[in-house]
Amino acid sequence: MSNANDERFNADWFANVLRRDTRLLVAAVPLVILVLSAGFVYWRQFTTGMGVTGLNRPSYWGLYIVNCVFFVGVSAGGILIASLVHALGVKQFRSVARIAELMAISCVVMAVTSLFVNLCWPQRMHFILLYANVSSPILWDMLNVSLYFFISLAYGYFGTRSDLVRLMSIKPRHAWLFRLMALGYTDVSPKALKRDDIILRVMAVAGLLAAVGMHSVTAWILGLTKARPGWFSAIMAPLFIVSAAVSGLALLIVSVVLIRRYLRVRIKDEVIRRLAQILTFLVLALGYFLFAEMLTVFYGKEPAVLEVFETMMHGRYAVFFWGHLLLGLIFPLLLFGVVLAGIPRRWVIIGGLTLLPIVAGIAFVFGLAMPFAKVVGDALPGWVGYAAVWIVGLALLQACANERLGEDTRLGIAAGLVVLGIFAERWNIVLPSLMGHSALPLPGVSYAPSGLELLLVAGIYAMGALVFIVAVYLLPLVESEEDEPPPPVPDRSGIEGPRWTTIEDIKPPRWPEIKPRWTEIKGP
Amino acid sequence: MPRYGMVIDLDRCTGCQACAVACKVENNVPFSSPELALEGRTIAWMQVLPFYEGEFPEARTRFMPALCNHCEIPPCVTICPTSATYLSEETGIVAQIYPRCIGCRYCAVACPYTVKFFNWFKPKWPEPMVAGLNPDVSVRPKSVIEKCTFCSHRVVKARERADGEKRKLKDGDYQTACQEVCPAKAITFGDLDDPESRVAALSKSPRAFRFGEDLGTEPKVYYLREGEWDVERER
């Protein structure tokens, strides 16, 4: 099955470049509108004051910071995967390396924007350097994030430029565009390629270091703040790194599955499966870290920290905690188990139903309260609630694990849930410490993002998506492979729907034959 | 060099809120409204906080005036990216440079006592009050952090007066607004390093304690514990 599947995804290397694809256009229009309205909201926030958000005392930070932390993580995770290919030479993932780089770049753009909108005085930004305070984690973060941004751009540039040069001769009408993007570089002799490889390797290592550094520093913004129980902990930075790897890899799987579906780029089923296997282990590691943290908290019974965890697990945003635990950790793990280890669905349901009385029994014996009593009311005893959650979970698992969905879709669903779970985890890290504990008896004010704040954040997402779409339009998404035979003439008959092709597009790619001539092409 | 600090006698404090009002007037702190209070957006450099104790028949309320503690090791200063909040070497006061603050609110998050306040909007006063604003204290723009400054504009004046009279600054020359108005004389302010000063003597009282001492911030605001001489069970 997997081979048949691989053959469906055989678009030639450069097929997506400059193709007038109505789907991309249709997707881009609402995104542009969102970005524009977010710009308006930012102007509003800038002129009226931060009061337009839902922030307050003591929740001085909110959704913007959660977003920033989340995207810094995804970005770092993306670079991690890309550097596996270029620094460690894991050839297998070569076909997803460029997508990972693109994801890293668009996510770091989103992260920086989120941080930027959280500050109120853009015209005073240079004060951070002018009156630098070396002990401030925000200074470290700013330096590290900018460094990382430039490294990832350079990394992307060196990784793409040989393909850009190839594109110059494949699409001569737009050669100027690719020459511009390649910054005038035209050399694709074997020697140059070899040199590029070495540069890439160095860049990959640098990018990896910068990514780890950036994410640790972001963690330390929170983790070094002694005033906030729940943040002030040595596990912060390591926990952030694992979460980063998990969210980056998971979002990469989702993007790869989607891109492959819609653009038919050449990515093998095997690659997706491998990525999902790694993700499974990382999710387990994340679970271990969280367990270690929770154990320390509940064993130590430090009152302030307990208060924070109480807020997290039973407070207004308890849904985020339980959602992360059940849907972002346990459920995807089971789904990965079913899909990757091939456990038959029948067994899952039999096992699940056998365990049902035990789950309900435990809830009954310990007299657990109704889960989500605020939503469903507490008329029924708690064990009924737990049994219901269990059954719904089983049914969901059955539905998501259905073989007819195809392996990649099922893995994509699991990875998507992991991404959402990590977002909830970031929320759980940032907000309960602010809302849940105060040394002073302040009136319990909780935080909810305001409509404008949500719109601004949606605009930031849209901006990231637009960066991605532009990249899909301009760049080959998969690194073309040197040593393989030239790709076969794509078989157009099996592709349904209208296709917008140009004359050049239909020509089979001829680059291997004309390669020697390239070094002579100078000027238009 | 002086190291200014404050001692608040909780035994004397009646919870009358005079200090809170005086502080607002002295320092041009904008008014709040019930809506703002519900949103948690009130600004009050000095607040009298109620602590409730016990159940109904035995219930009682204690009051605690809470303000910036002007920590010796202030976490808010350590983390400010632009050094907009700094520890003055001359007075030991933790002060704030408003035109330099970029509004990141990190210091507000890092203060264990949550006594930094953010200007969520441009401050507003009713028309007749604008003329009554204190000319010695700057009116803050929107989107900067502010907090108690120990009325540091007054130390300048006190110093000038002492210089004019060709003498050294002595205990009691420099007073804060909250200290001045406290009808119960619960607030004492002065130089903690001056062995002669009343504040130094009181801060060594066996009743003295500081808020969140285990945090290692070394606050310069001391509280004197209430005398527990009327505990019913111990009578």
Ligand code: SF4
């Ligand atoms: S009490 Fe808070 S604001 Fe005042 S100096 Fe200490 S940390 Fe800073």
Ligand code: SF4
């Ligand atoms: S809000 Fe202002 S004073 Fe506070 S840390 Fe940020 S720049 Fe410094």
